[in-house]
Amino acid sequence: MYTEDTQDITTSKKRRMRRRKNNIEKIKIKIEDDAKKKVIQLNSSINYFNNYSKPDVSNLLLNIMKTGSDEFKEKTGRNMTYLEMREMFG
Secondary structure, rough: HHHHHHHHHHHHHHHHHHHHHHHHHHHHHHHHHHHHHHHHHHHHHHHOOOOOOOOOOOHHHHHHHHHHHHHHHHOOOOOOHHHHHHHHHH
């Protein structure tokens, strides 16, 4: 009887972990898509500036990544791993 209870708990835990993993994947895809849209908007808006008044693009890109990281932490309750960050932001 003890092994059946343990097996049920293990199976239930595995299901929860799979659901959580799927939810995290959906969150990552949404954040990545939002970041892509922001980069496209940033790229098109930078083309309108002349060479003397162009903003520092690296800081703007870091802000986009920071926003995505903050959203990830808010929705999942944990910081993004380095691998997840590389997957989403390149």
